[in-house]
Amino acid sequence: RTDYQRCNDYFCRPKNTNIRIKLPVVCFTWQIAMIILFGVFVRYDSESDAHWPETMIQNNITSNTENDFYYRYPSFQDVHVMIFVGFGFLMTFLKRYSFSAVGFNFLIASFGIQWALLMQGWFGSLDPSTGKILIGVENLINADFCVAGCLIAFGAVLGKVSPVQLLVMTLFGVTLFAVEEYIILELLHVKDAGGSMVIHAFGGYYGLTISRVLYRPRIHQSKHLQGSVYQSDVFAMIGTLFLWMFWPSFNSAIAYHGDGQHRAVINTYLCLAASVLTTVAISSLSQKTGKLDMVHIQNSTLAGGVALGTAAEFMVSPYGALIVGFLCGILSTMGYIFISPFLEKNLKIHDTCGIHNLHAMPGLIGGIVGAITAATANELDYGKQGLINTFGLTGKLQSRSPSTQGGYQAAGICVALAFGIVGGAIVGGILRLPIWGDPADENCYDDEVYWEVSTTDTQHLHYIL
Amino acid sequence: RTDYQRCNDYFCRPKNTNIRIKLPVVCFTWQIAMIILFGVFVRYDSESDAHWPETMIQNNITSNTENDFYYRYPSFQDVHVMIFVGFGFLMTFLKRYSFSAVGFNFLIASFGIQWALLMQGWFGSLDPSTGKILIGVENLINADFCVAGCLIAFGAVLGKVSPVQLLVMTLFGVTLFAVEEYIILELLHVKDAGGSMVIHAFGGYYGLTISRVLYRPRIHQSKHLQGSVYQSDVFAMIGTLFLWMFWPSFNSAIAYHGDGQHRAVINTYLCLAASVLTTVAISSLSQKTGKLDMVHIQNSTLAGGVALGTAAEFMVSPYGALIVGFLCGILSTMGYIFISPFLEKNLKIHDTCGIHNLHAMPGLIGGIVGAITAATANELDYGKQGLINTFGLTGKLQSRSPSTQGGYQAAGICVALAFGIVGGAIVGGILRLPIWGDPADENCYDDEVYWEVSTTDTQHLHYIL
């Protein structure tokens, strides 16, 4: 037999979804690694360390309210809800994959936030004198943000991979994210508080590329499970609404104290509201009798939040936010109607949750909106100090002009895209190895592969189908 | 044929629920109108504008924590959850109308908050020198409040109207609300932080009057869908609980900084707790075998929050709050048992969610409680400065006595009632025009009229019924 055949045999042997050894081994090994690395590297920062009373005296801080905790904790909790309930429940729409949607989301996010604290810490929170990563509430928010990128990618492969593959995808995804984020935010000094580029465009293209590499020509064998039932659509609306409601917190969580956070909230609130109306309009237009499609309502209503991720803290003005939301609701819904079928048919990219339309494309739009609004910023709109605060143009950057900043913003989009696509291709290749316990084509979208499900439930399902 | 017959033919022609043109046209037109009006009128206020660092210097503000954002943002997010998850899921109790409940709630609230920012802005946040509306976090809260009035009205007509009708109802509802609110809060200088009168009484009577005008004598033709199934009742409890838990934020969100917000939370917390016990008691008493009714638990437990909307920030004292909750739990539950059937049979008011018992009646009670507690306020209980802060009796109002204030509070109730009933009658008349795509009598309470629902779901439903 030729090498090719042998290779083919290796990759095409019957699927074994027994993960009784693989999953525990990965969980234990990685968690122990986390403990060791945290032991070596991670300490409390000055605001969460018990020496804070001394820090207050040294820095002439008179009130505990100045502890960053009180500026950011409410936003952090909202972001936390988005990561675990928002993303988790949004993906419960499949009729028989709700356990996996919410359970695997829980698993990979819990691992990802630990690894993100380390990776982002090495790049951004290292105390040069001690070599320790010092963490506070802002690091927790950033770790949640980082994980959001991986959860977006999860959406593209939902139902078609094993939890072990998801953990591998998260390990590499967080690593890539931290490097990409460092390049974009620190080296290029690009502003991206809500992560249109860093989170959504990266996560979107990372997931889509992985899905392309893992393409299954015979996925139609589990077509009967690839859809929703009435109750699962209602569950998914829990995810949609918590994402929608708390998106203003997402885009403002690490914005500048004071007017920066305040403005980011107003802009995101307005942008999302406009998205809802145009999503409904296009959804109704797309059906012969004007009926609405739950897929659109669950997803495209959120596109405005993604697309304002970069510019949320800028002076886009309230009507500017509405315009962005208006366009993104339209484009995202049309993405579900036209682009997703095109990607599947022509590019062999099967995108279970339609992350192209909710994250990848609106993320790119968000990057462009950010570049344009940054390039046109001026002292009249922002005030002298406001311009410096908003764009962080201090120190050696104080001579960077808004139009130069706009150029750097545009460069940031390219970096995010490149990391998503190249990273996704490599990680996709790793995930094709036939050792990860992924399901056979006829068992996709089925909780029974990885979860104990009672037999009455299974019979009931077969009845209603 | 006579004019009467022609008119009759016009109003009674077979229902056409195809909204493929109507709904998109309304959504697009209105959203474009919002963009234009926001472009002309709406700007950031001084606390969300990038000139905030200069404002801080000018006003000698030394800490960003003084930005109103940090006082109000946590409450705002809670209110936001009440509007979108609270109201949305509370109405999912119908067995086959959950998509519409949560989806139309989402749609009309997203439109309503934009229109409310404009309407309330013209009346309350206009910068006289520039003619611009300046918005900050308090405007966002007020817009959510305003929309709450329309969502209450939605509860009365749930299942019987089209989304286009709901949008029209919201357009007029927000308009009426803004005028009514201006008269009550500004002209009469009535205090109503949690909106017993302004939100609940107005919204309740607005909805009930519309429902009266739209009365369907043959609604019993869709009786098989007018009720809950097991799972839909559990979904509705999500709405109930998020409303119940966050009601302290609702009643305190725009209360006076410091003790005002603090006290409003304590009072609402206690009042709601008492409501739960008396609701359970009456619900159990109302059944032969003492079984509890989910309708009561889902709704009447919330009556205490409504009834303390006006007086939450007053010195009603903790036991006073308990007494209000005690009575409202009883009255609201008895409303479901006795008053709702009476209204339907004798006044032809069909009230799907029982908003009379949860909003209209408790709202009136709340107005009365507010008037009495305001009238009996005194310097001993409040302190000199406390009395001024709580009732805002500064400037030309500084000579208004508590008993006069009580009188104005009572006048506020009448204004809210008048706007609800007269406004509802007019809007109801508009909604009777046979152009809005409302469902036929035998298709009420059915998601399939306006939503894509899979055929297996439909078959399954028919089986279990």
Next chain:
Amino acid sequence: RTDYQRCNDYFCRPKNTNIRIKLPVVCFTWQIAMIILFGVFVRYDSESDAHWPETMIQNNITSNTENDFYYRYPSFQDVHVMIFVGFGFLMTFLKRYSFSAVGFNFLIASFGIQWALLMQGWFGSLDPSTGKILIGVENLINADFCVAGCLIAFGAVLGKVSPVQLLVMTLFGVTLFAVEEYIILELLHVKDAGGSMVIHAFGGYYGLTISRVLYRPRIHQSKHLQGSVYQSDVFAMIGTLFLWMFWPSFNSAIAYHGDGQHRAVINTYLCLAASVLTTVAISSLSQKTGKLDMVHIQNSTLAGGVALGTAAEFMVSPYGALIVGFLCGILSTMGYIFISPFLEKNLKIHDTCGIHNLHAMPGLIGGIVGAITAATANELDYGKQGLINTFGLTGKLQSRSPSTQGGYQAAGICVALAFGIVGGAIVGGILRLPIWGDPADENCYDDEVYWEVSTTDTQHLHYIL
């Protein structure tokens, strides 16, 4: 007939679950008692009283942000969500007991918080000059905490008791809690901000002991209802996730302002993340084919939060938090696999929700972790002022050494245990009286005993079983 027989007849007469008189009488009487006691005893504290502007001047407070409300309100709302949605929905996993889970949880928590404000107030917030209890936001948090203990106990007896019994259990539970808490926190001056001992160990053993006393040898007669269906497991995940996400708020809600709250959040966040990975690992290992069990994911992922309740605000360091979470995920999951069946078979303790594994055992571990970390605290890690703030070693306690503190912490565990077991035995005895309307062995875990459920629902259930 002998006395024994007569006694036996009394206790074994056929069950009467008609609670039409009992439940309303208890609800009304107790609520009226609350109103009277609140009228006599409860007033606003200085930060929620309208005299606050004067208090500010007297105490030289220059900003309203110093009002404790702004330090604690966001955490309070998170805790409130945990109590009502978290505990409520976590218990909806049973296939036919979701109404009771979420409804009775609502009822007893609403009563419990009122009674807790009184009991905890008498022990801790009494103004000696007036004899009044002065309440503010911290009292509301503590009342929610107190009720958590009773809701934990509810988990052990879920499905086997009547709402009247639950109210009795809560009345005594809150009373015992307040005394135990006073002894541990005030007399012994033990630190337990997140309540590992005070809440979880006490509540866990209180519930387990009651369940032992109420042991039903013929509970297998309702075995067909003791389990989950697909949808009920998804509902339960709503509870799990809201508990998991907001646990950092639980453990930090009453921690020291500034670094104390900040650190408690970081520690809890990390500990919970580690719990998830080891829970998944052990759950997968426990099944032949490596499939995951929803019971483990719903519960054991939370064990880390319980186990860090005492030490959350200490300088356990980030890796220390991970280690605690690592171990608790393992132990708790193994508890579900090995200990729960053992307890039922050998000790006749039937524990519906497995509170032994989620609360009782992790609570003990938390107490031990707290004792060890307190005993090893030192000025190097905490700083001089930090040590004083964290352990509250001021006044006559200023000479207490960390190792002595560790000893007191250990003593606290014993007090919590003793109150749980002895209190549970007494209350269990009271609940055995055949007057409370509890269900017959064949009607356990069935909502139809206490709730109006439509007949189509019932038929549907019988079909799918």
